[in-house]
Amino acid sequence: MTELTFRVADVFPEPFAVAPNLTARVEVTESSDAVVHAMAVRCQVRIDPQRRRYTDGEAEGLLDLFGPRERWTATLKPFQWMQTSTVAQGFTGSSVVELPLPCTYDFEVTVSKYLHALDEAGSTVPLVFLFSGTVFTRGVAGFGVERIPWDRESTYDLPVAVWRELVQAHYPNTGWVRLDHDTLAALAKYKAAHGLLGLDVAIANLLQGAGEVIA
Known part of the structure; x- marks a missing residue:
């Protein structure tokens, strides 16, 4: 053994x-x-x-x-x-x-x-x-x-x-977050409606609107 x-x-x-x-x-x-x-x-x-x-x-x-x-x-x-x-x-x-x-x-x-x-x-x-x-x-x-x-x-x-x-x-300076298809579609629609450059900018705008400080 x-x-x-x-x-x-x-x-x-x-x-x-x-x-x-x-x-x-x-x-x-x-x-x-x-x-x-x-x-x-x-x-x-x-x-x-x-x-x-x-x-x-x-x-x-x-x-x-x-x-x-x-x-x-x-x-x-x-x-x-x-x-x-x-x-x-x-x-x-x-x-x-x-x-x-x-x-x-x-x-x-x-x-x-x-x-x-x-x-x-x-x-x-x-x-x-x-x-x-x-x-x-x-x-x-x-x-x-x-x-x-x-x-x-x-x-x-x-x-x-x-x-x-x-x-x-x-993943230098980036992360990965999984989103529901409906959430992703709504986020893309928000980005297009506000003329934003990307989904990252769209999320940053929404966070700032909610009073969250982004470092």
């Missing part, structure tokens, strides 16, 4: 990806001296918001997700960011596996709301990586197949600045 442990050593932006993509560098150790021929790794990545403190400004940004601070004992619970997978080459002893972490900038997604609410300076995102999958071993009797135990996990504190760097590289 193989004895596998996983440790997330680093998470960094993938510089040449077409879409926003982080990469987790995972150190895998096999301590029984078995020869791993290959490994199909699946991973569920969760955010564990209880593992860090929040400033008043962050708490205001998290109001939509968790409510006011007095409710956080009931609402501040771990939630899933993504499911991802990769295939690792054979090794003996230890190896480093790169795990892709595709990201979204959709403000309607819970994770994006959470990440946007965090201050960049010195802040981190408390992540939990839950590993599973299949191990293919090679020995004197041929090949064997084993399951990666469901209790294999690792924690990692992702600097908010790393995620902001990724978003800035793919």
Whole structure:
């Protein structure tokens, strides 16, 4: 039987990806001296918001997700960011596996709301990586197949600045908001009726009319 442990050593932006993509560098150790021929790794990545403190400004940004601070004992619970997978080459002893972490900038997604609410300076995102999958071993009797135990996990504190760097590289000074077709049609009609240059200007006009200050 193989004895596998996983440790997330680093998470960094993938510089040449077409879409926003982080990469987790995972150190895998096999301590029984078995020869791993290959490994199909699946991973569920969760955010564990209880593992860090929040400033008043962050708490205001998290109001939509968790409510006011007095409710956080009931609402501040771990939630899933993504499911991802990769295939690792054979090794003996230890190896480093790169795990892709595709990201979204959709403000309607819970994770994006959470990440946007965090201050960049010195802040981190408390992540939990839950590993599973299949191990293919090679020995004197041929090949064997084993399951990666469901209790294999690792924690990692992702600097908010790393995620902001990724978003800035793919969406410089812009964001993405999903609108209903009827809302989008009404917004386009408003833009045309007022002779505005774009939908961004139309929304800015509507916000200013409602008394909102745009930085």
